[in-house]
Amino acid sequence: MKKNNLCLLVCLVLLLPCSVDAQVNTLYYMENVPARNVLNPAFIPSQKFYIDLPVISGVAFSVGNNSIAAQDIVVKKGDELLPELQSGADHSPFLNKLKTTTNFTSESRVNLLGFGFRLPAGYFTFDISERDRVGINIPKSLIRLGFEGAPVPLETKSYNLYKIGCDASTYLEMAFGYSRKIDDSWTVGGKVKVLFGEAHADLAFSELGLDVGDQYIDLYGKGKARFTSPVAVSQRFDGLPYIRQEDAKLNKMLHPVGLGLGLDAGVAYRYDDRLQFSGSIDDIGFIRWKRSDWEGNLNAHTSYKSWDFTVDNATSNWGQQIKDSLINSYTPSFNNNQGYVKALVATVRLGADYDLVKKKINLGLLCVKTFGGRYRYNEVLTSVNFRPFYWFNTSVSYGLINGNMGSLGLGLNFIGGPFNFFVATDYLPLSYTDNNIPYKSKYVNGHVGVSLTFKDRVRKPLCHCE
Template sequence: MKLKLLLFIWFIALSATAQNKQLLYNFDGLPQNLMLNPGGETDFDMHIGFPLLSQIHLSAGSSGISLYDIFQKGGDVNQRIRKSLGNLDRNDFFTVNQQLEIFSLGWRDQKRRYFTAGIYQELDAFLYFPKDPAVLTYEGNRNYIGESFNFSDAAFTAEALNVFHIGFTNYYSEDFNYGFRGKIYSGVFNAYSVGNRGSFRTEISPAGPNLYRHYMTGLDVLINTSGYADLLDSENVTGIGTLSKIGKRAFLGGNLGLGLDAGFTWYPSDQYRVTGSLLDIGFIRHSKNVENYRYYGSYQTDGIALLFPGSNSPSYWDEWEDELDRNLKDETLTNTYITWRPLKINASVDFGFYENAEPCNCHRPMGRRRYYNHLGAHFFAMKRPRGLNYATTIYYDRTFNENFRGKVTFTADSYSFSNIGLLLSAKLSNFNVYLAADNLLDYTNLAKARNASVQLGFQLLFTRE
């Protein structure tokens, strides 16, 4: 059981990602830049994404330890697990985020405004390391007499949804443009458990019938779910039935919500650019196929004074179980609840140099100089249940010619202080392909990596003659 607990946690970690897309942010040669900043710029006048292929995003991460810390060769694996448990705290986390663009389209009107519309699928989950419950499960309470194990350490969110969006970028002046994007969220699945309470404590009680006395105080654990319960019904276990239900929920038949993205780009001068954005200012109201699982109560016991079985011996295990049932209650409810989407914040400043004097058909503001090179800094933050997670990036963006461009990043975040990333984008006529990956230094041994990601996409880009 001890090893299974750690394997389960690392299974989640291997599916994990941060939602920071520092390689795509400010990359005006790709329409995905507008998904990160609705007020960003584009150097084309129309784009059409290849369905299911215009953006594929996969990554993995852990803020505390790597697989190598536990499963390296040699030594005692149990000792490494115990050491890892000691190194992790309740604010360490594992995240899961995967995105897939189903449909993507953009076009520029006669006033140079750029409109976008599309659908993308997203899977997002966030798990704080349950420090006290994990230690209690793995090591027991023998060495922790008098100490409390807090169930508030257990907190997680998980959801799968489709996002329908439409937005625009407007050039307000030669030096400033802004944009907004409206979103409709169609929830497929959600699980939410935050704000749990309660503690477990063991004390020595020499005056009692047993050496130890155990206290369960103020326990109140609540797990909200939607889109989960009916998938377990026997008549819906078949693949066709499950896919049918998921498909209906994904396309506006599930729990619905609303969201907003906003962003801007400002040029203090031709060479300096300042940008910022707020993404996923929104919520989902869960009222369909909802089940809430609650476990609560308080309890005190002097342990189990076991006797050898005899003709008149009571069933101590049965009595103890009945005592727990009388004091610790569990309920299954169907209460509506609301979840807020994880707000994301982007901000950047960069400096352009080595002027690009080639003719431009990209409808930029008149008189604006363009540059082959950009050197900048990007700040990212994301709202999670216990506060913001941060990342800071410095980058170098290089345009080699009208068909080939690249970007190199160096990022410090909760996973690593040496995250090097690379983005390459190539265009052949109207066809564009891009590939991005970060944490390149760890690709020689992914077991040592705390975070790694890959993004790629294919689309058609058009520029007016």
């Protein structure tokens, strides 16, 4: 049945393991991991010098949504998984859990090269990373439409769907950072980033709605879709873009089609020998894309009469009708030489931490919020951080907003000689289905890597023997 298919589709979107800035915030209070400088450039690495090797020094990902988990779609009964959203069931509990707009997000970050070293008055860092970000918006009204179906006779229901949209980008980031301790209390830091755009696509509507009656539907909308690629874009018979296999050559894919700038800034204030406050803002900036290789401008106003709008009707073709109408209502254009600018998604972090046992056991609180674009993420992270030895550190955290009573954050850091290994996640699932699907988690993320780190040499005092 179509509703069961809808359940499966939502599960896949929620839990599909996509590569995703996947910044794992549990790293924020792990002092001996150089990668935490990405979260706040005011955090000076504890080592004199470090080197990030290609790929193995850092791979991070994050995927999830801001509304629901698998437990809201399927329910455990013994060893069985049964659809929670069955035909004829009360769907109001599920709909009440949905945000006005559900944001599905996927991010990734891969370190290609990096290093940092101490200066007489500060610390310098440099890194090159490959990043990608995908955000998809689905308004609650679209899901409600699927459940409610056609209204009773002589009644009309209106659905505002203009928040449907997506934005995806891939770019190379080259970052130059500097941190400096001003005095015994204040430390500041910042990064300047040069961004090389590799590919971009987006879809947005200024207007999109449905008026649904018992035997008719009116579809109207205005919007635009764009696609920018380093390789040649061809046109299908229906006007949609695609890339031919013979055009996807490596030498063309390495040419950037966008250029941008970004800034990070951070500060840390030590109130006394146990209490510290800190804050940062990352990814203030933009990418200017040189052109759009394909654009589709939508201007639709279509009416259907005697339409069988029944979600559970296996023979109903209402979805195909909407798709065909939208495809027939847009005007495609290729090789538009007019450039356009897209802002980055900025992230703000505010933190406070307190040493229960000085330099050994630490309590941390971190608030995280994103701004801009179609990516939405908010979290309040609490953590307990253990630092018994230089060569071993661990953090245990919990997300008060997205933890959903079904996950814990965990970070581990082992140092052996020059090898500094770390692995961290904010949402380690604690409950799974028999198919290994996280049952209570809205988000899944992770960051793993190994760097070469070198401490200051400890000079032993000279022995004066009598």
